[in-house]
Amino acid sequence: MSYPYLINRLLLALPTLAGAVTITFILLRVVPGDPIAMMTGPGATEADIAQLRAHYGLDQSIAHQFVIYLSQLITGDLGTSISLRQNVGELIAGRLPVTIELVVIAMLIAVGFALILALKGTFWRGRWPERLVDGFIGVTVAIPDFLWALSLILILGVAIPIMPIFGRMDLTISFDSWTNFYLTESLLRGRFEVTRSVLYHMVLPAVSLALPLMAITARVLKSCLNAEMNREYVTLARTQGFGRLKVIYSQALRNALVPATALSGVQFTFLIGGTVLVERIFGYPGIGNMAIDAVINRDLPLIQGLVLTFAILFILVNLLIDLFITFLDPRLRHV
Amino acid sequence: MTSALVVHDLHLAVRNGQVLLPILRGINLNLPQGEIHGLVGESGAGKTMLGRVILDILPPSAVITSGNVDYPAHRSSPSLNRKSAHRRRPHISLIPQDPLTSLNPVKRIGKQMGEILRLAHKDSSQQIHERAKQHLREVKIRNPGQVLQQYPHQLSGGMRQRVLIAMAFSTEPSIIIADEPTTALDVSVQQRVLRLIRDLQKERGTTILFVTHDLGVVAKLCDRVSLMHSGMILEQGKVSDVFQSPSHPYTRSLLEAIPRYDKPREKLSPVANDLQTQLIREADEYDRQRRV
Numbered sequence A: 001m002s003y004p005y006l007i008n009r010l011l012l013a014l015p016t017l018a019g020a021v022t023i024t025f026i027l028l029r030v031v032p033g034d035p036i037a038m039m040t041g042p043g044a045t046e047a048d049i050a051q052l053r054a055h056y057g058l059d060q061s062i063a064h065q066f067v068i069y070l071s072q073l074i075t076g077d078l079g080t081s082i083s084l085r086q087n088v089g090e091l092i093a094g095r096l097p098v099t100i101e102l103v104v105i106a107m108l109i110a111v112g113f114a115l116i117l118a119l120k121g122t123f124w125r126g127r128w129p130e131r132l133v134d135g136f137i138g139v140t141v142a143i144p145d146f147l148w149a150l151s152l153i154l155i156l157g158v159a160i161p162i163m164p165i166f167g168r169m170d171l172t173i174s175f176d177s178w179t180n181f182y183l184t185e186s187l188l189r190g191r192f193e194v195t196r197s198v199l200y201h202m203v204l205p206a207v208s209l210a211l212p213l214m215a216i217t218a219r220v221l222k223s224c225l226n227a228e229m230n231r232e233y234v235t236l237a238r239t240q241g242f243g244r245l246k247v248i249y250s251q252a253l254r255n256a257l258v259p260a261t262a263l264s265g266v267q268f269t270f271l272i273g274g275t276v277l278v279e280r281i282f283g284y285p286g287i288g289n290m291a292i293d294a295v296i297n298r299d300l301p302l303i304q305g306l307v308l309t310f311a312i313l314f315i316l317v318n319l320l321i322d323l324f325i326t327f328l329d330p331r332l333r334h335v
Numbered sequence B: 001m002t003s004a005l006v007v008h009d010l011h012l013a014v015r016n017g018q019v020l021l022p023i024l025r026g027i028n029l030n031l032p033q034g035e036i037h038g039l040v041g042e043s044g045a046g047k048t049m050l051g052r053v054i055l056d057i058l059p060p061s062a063v064i065t066s067g068n069v070d071y072p073a074h075r076s077s078p079s080l081n082r083k084s085a086h087r088r089r090p091h092i093s094l095i096p097q098d099p100l101t102s103l104n105p106v107k108r109i110g111k112q113m114g115e116i117l118r119l120a121h122k123d124s125s126q127q128i129h130e131r132a133k134q135h136l137r138e139v140k141i142r143n144p145g146q147v148l149q150q151y152p153h154q155l156s157g158g159m160r161q162r163v164l165i166a167m168a169f170s171t172e173p174s175i176i177i178a179d180e181p182t183t184a185l186d187v188s189v190q191q192r193v194l195r196l197i198r199d200l201q202k203e204r205g206t207t208i209l210f211v212t213h214d215l216g217v218v219a220k221l222c223d224r225v226s227l228m229h230s231g232m233i234l235e236q237g238k239v240s241d242v243f244q245s246p247s248h249p250y251t252r253s254l255l256e257a258i259p260r261y262d263k264p265r266e267k268l269s270p271v272a273n274d275l276q277t278q279l280i281r282e283a284d285e286y287d288r289q290r291r292v
């Protein structure tokens, strides 16, 4: 792994970003819906509306608007939100940490349980516990994240109300965050009551996001492991005195992770998209939730900024997946 | 001399849905300690399956329907038993056919050898490293330190096979199953690898079951030989006897089938079709009689 490779990958991402920015810009201005009409009440006069229109530059042609937008974007200015009247960059920077912490925890849950399921399923190959694992994966994979969210709320929030189902943490705790990475920051600052509350509130949304991802990852990994178990180096390892479980996790696993990561990697990017509905359902104050408000209010600059953020996250996750595969397989490193 | 390995009337079948397909049909083997025993037979004869029974690594679908495998020399010397007490068999190593796919592609050679050595020795990493180096030197690898740092794909085929031989001998096995260990190598490397196996075997008195298609190799390397077809041993005996006066027509036709470089004009003579058919018919007949 070398820096030129990394720089290359990042440069290749630029056309993708440019495409995402251009397409959303045009789409947003072609579809019906008027941000000014949304923000002004029914009593607004024609003149008021025209003035606001001019204020936000919406009276110009689409091409002209685009040129203005791009020239601002290059200086790092994402414009001003129409509905919230704040700088879009600052708004997103405030909410992004919330989503990042949620997504990372969801990924850890998904990967952790997928590993356990795939390893156990392989260990019990051909016996009834394997069928149990397969059945569990089959059911879990068929239910999308927002349905998990609704079911979990009904079961653990309403029927047996033991879990919080709204917000990011207990509102009675006051925590003056500098970065908005509550989880990381509270741990570093030793404010463990905050950590507890944040984790507690995170359980249901993170699990909802994690379950479908876990199921698909476990299924892919298990089939890759099964293929790996028939390879000759595994047979040889069995003659060398390694125990059954040890052969699976110390010989076959790393090899199986290479195709499994390549195959299920795209699912990890879907997780970012999944935050939109799940954050909404749990009133979780991340960028997914913000995106829905932005769309309802036809807040063009904010939508535009959020799409750009989502695109960058997609690209970063893909890059991490590629780096991970290269780290796993030495044959990909020395080409 | 005590036998190292005795296979007694071994029958093995693989389950295919509801039916059991016979693979091995009454195999008998008796290998004295320190013997190199050749196992010859065409593809599908069941040589690898026999090796897997001895190594105790049968696929889940395979069932032993009768017979057994025994290690008499091992029973009388319980000191050999230390690592594999729970299996009640001596350590048996495998030298596999394909040196590329038999090494773990994502681990350095040093790591792979270290893991095996660690099972038997409670040494520090430094000592394990030295041991691994020593084992590589024994298989005539001149730069063991460097090889230990490398991944399998960075080594040549001959080098990989040497590493596998070093691994096989590193556990001080009393029996080695060598399943066509030179088939994937070119001729000159083949010769060196064969000599290496023979030298290590002489030095340690290891018993080897040597699976091969190459009767030339059998002639040079083995003490005795068994010829297999359709899971049955057709002929068994000292190499010199079998080669000079083969008693089974299949052995004769195999000996005739060896292409001779000094007679390029001679036409290739595969084993005759009617002989093949007859052998398969005999195997079917055997199955029918066992069932009644």
Ligand SMILES: Nc1ncnc2c1ncn2[C@@H]1O[C@H](COP(=O)(O)OP(=O)(O)OP(=O)(O)O)[C@@H](O)[C@H]1O
Pocket (backbone or CB within 6 Å): B014, B023, B041, B042, B043, B044, B045, B046, B047, B048, B049, B050, B059, B061
């Ligand atoms: N895992 C398995 N499941 C079911 N049948 C198998 C399995 N492995 C081998 N067989 C069958 O067992 C028979 C013997 O196969 P085996 O691999 O022992 O032959 P072989 O003599 O080693 O041949 P080769 O010279 O090609 O290596 C074949 O008919 C094969 O189809």
Ligand SMILES: [Mg+2]
Pocket (backbone or CB within 6 Å): B047, B048, B049, B179
């Ligand atoms: Mg074979």
